[in-house]
Amino acid sequence: MTLYGVGLGPGDSELITVKGRSVLESADVVYTPGRLSRGVAEEYVSESQLGDLDFPMTRDEDELRRAWKAAAAEIAPTAREGTAAFVTLGDPNVYSTFGHLRRTVERFYPAVELEVVPGVSTVTAFATAFGVEITAGSELVLREADRGAAPIGPDRLVLFKVTDVPTTHEKLTEAGYDVVYGRRLFMDGHETVVTDDPEALAERDYYTVAYAEKPGTDEAPATAAFGTETEADGGAIGDQLAAAESAGDGEAYRDGEAQGR
Numbered sequence: 001m002t003l004y005g006v007g008l009g010p011g012d013s014e015l016i017t018v019k020g021r022s023v024l025e026s027a028d029v030v031y032t033p034g035r036l037s038r039g040v041a042e043e044y045v046s047e048s049q050l051g052d053l054d055f056p057m058t059r060d061e062d063e064l065r066r067a068w069k070a071a072a073a074e075i076a077p078t079a080r081e082g083t084a085a086f087v088t089l090g091d092p093n094v095y096s097t098f099g100h101l102r103r104t105v106e107r108f109y110p111a112v113e114l115e116v117v118p119g120v121s122t123v124t125a126f127a128t129a130f131g132v133e134i135t136a137g138s139e140l141v142l143r144e145a146d147r148g149a150a151p152i153g154p155d156r157l158v159l160f161k162v163t164d165v166p167t168t169h170e171k172l173t174e175a176g177y178d179v180v181y182g183r184r185l186f187m188d189g190h191e192t193v194v195t196d197d198p199e200a201l202a203e204r205d206y207y208t209v210a211y212a213e214k215p216g217t218d219e220a221p222a223t224a225a226f227g228t229e230t231e232a233d234g235g236a237i238g239d240q241l242a243a244a245e246s247a248g249d250g251e252a253y254r255d256g257e258a259q260g261r
């Protein structure tokens, strides 16, 4: 019937969505592409529900196509007769292996229905882990920075696959960026590191993300400055607004506040 691509979130089993969890619990077979995703899935499914798939660590395109055809051939019968789920860390549609599976199934098994359950992606989770706010209207670009690469240009960058932190750091700081790194964010059973010291992350670890920002690019949002108002003033204004709302004048009151009354 259906093959679900389920996003597990960054690796904390409590950061899966309610829908993702319920799909996993009711799936006939849950396929996992790696040890970390399997560890999260195991929190919600029994050992007998888990399906094994083999993926070669290669960039060879022919070998990759063969591996994905084999994976699709393994999954398609389950998905035709019942429900199969394929899990990925983060979101299935963000820099994810699920894209390979989806394209292969669409091409060779068009009768299989596909549905995606989104997950909390590192591209958003980093902001909470780093205590960063991406304010409305900001430009934010997602790129890869593997093997010492450092894409530069945009004011704010989220960089995946930062496998050589010191080299990437040198290039980014030379280009004028402030950079923070996060390793194994929100990942059960693993040490999380958030740092701006590249030497602390000199050892390679694929699960490393960076946030690079050009200083001085922040536009202050309205709530960044309240002048000399106190909490008591806020209460008084809140009471006036509540009174105006109940008299049907809330909109006019808020307009007046916005214009400095």
Ligand SMILES: C[S@@+](CC[C@H](N)C(=O)[O-])C[C@H]1O[C@@H](n2cnc3c(N)ncnc32)[C@H](O)[C@@H]1O
Pocket: 010, 011, 088, 089, 090, 091, 092, 093, 094, 095, 096, 097, 120, 121, 122, 123, 159, 160, 161, 162, 182, 183, 184, 185, 186, 187, 206, 207, 208, 209
């Ligand atoms: C192939 S991408 C997968 C992204 C995933 N689909 C998502 O939405 O987060 C792998 C990259 O995501 C980043 N990543 C994934 N999970 C992470 C985590 N828990 N902590 C830090 N980085 C993570 C790393 O940069 C890693 O190299």
